Amino acid sequence: MNVEQKKTKKIIFLDILTYLVLVLLLFVLCLPFISMLGTAIKERQAALTTISLFPASFDQISFSSFETVLFKTTFMRNVLNSLIVAGSVTLICIIVASFAGYAISRFKGPYFKFYSILLLLLQMFPVMLLLMPLYVIYNKLQMVNTLWSVGISYTTMNLAFCIWMLKGFFDSIPRDLEGAAIVDGCTRFEAFIKIIMPLALPGIATVAIFTVLNAWNEYTLASIFLRKDQVMTITVGLQRFVQQNGADWPNLMAASTIATIPTVLFMLFAQKYLIEGMTAGAVKG
Secondary structure, X not given: OOHHHHHHHHHHHHHHHHHHHHHHHHHHXXXXXXXXXXXXXXXXXXXXXXXXXXXXXXXXXXXXXHHHHHHOOOHHHHHHHHHHHHHHHHHHHHHHHHHHHHHHHHOOOHHHHHHHHHHHHHOOOOHHHHHHHHHHHHHHOOOOOOHHHHHHHHHHHHHHHHHHHHHHHHHHOOHHHHHHHHHOXXXXXXXXXXXXXXXXXXXXXXXXXXXXXXXXXXXXXXXXXXXXXXXXXXXXHHHOOEEOOEEOHHHHHHHHHHHHHHHHHHHHHHHHHHHHHHHHHHOOO
């Protein structure tokens, strides 16, 4: 056996080992979701007394938990609230961060430098530090138990990061492109909308994914500002299935499965843009 054959066999062995490890890791990562789905479709008594991943027989399969969650609770209203909050926060962050990130990237001066440093400083404050001041402000403005409270909070929490992310993408776009557009008769605003924004779409997609997932999964602020069933977001709505005497596991797992579906579909659609955005944002020029 020559050296080349040994190298080939070694490469094949390493490839097989790599794939086996990846499959094992994938199984470990998917195990909680498999357990969640298996419990959700079990008959109630079986779900509370057995520990198998899936129903042991067809007699134990039941979709009554999904029926209860969908039609006998306000959980779907909570899902709608989360969609409204996540969608509006993402839209506002994209619009504001696009203009602010472009300004910091293109314009130089003490004011823009101070603003960029201020954005970094804002990222240093932990959310827990702001809970009491925010609650006092929202309470005085009668915004507690409204979606406005979490919407404004999520926007301010995510905006600084979104601005810095888009600034990196704008830095990677040559200035000559918009300069040529201005020479051809475009205003700076038209050059920004027609030339820069299309080129920055991977970055915008990355910012959208980041903001949507943060707004969808946030629990701490929502649990404090939203206490009424009709205005709860999805994370707080899940908490209602956990009582002092224990968790209502079948309904909790059914609700968790429903809560997972939108994010899974969103990530399947957006993963291509996420990879492109991360790659483009990491390379300047």
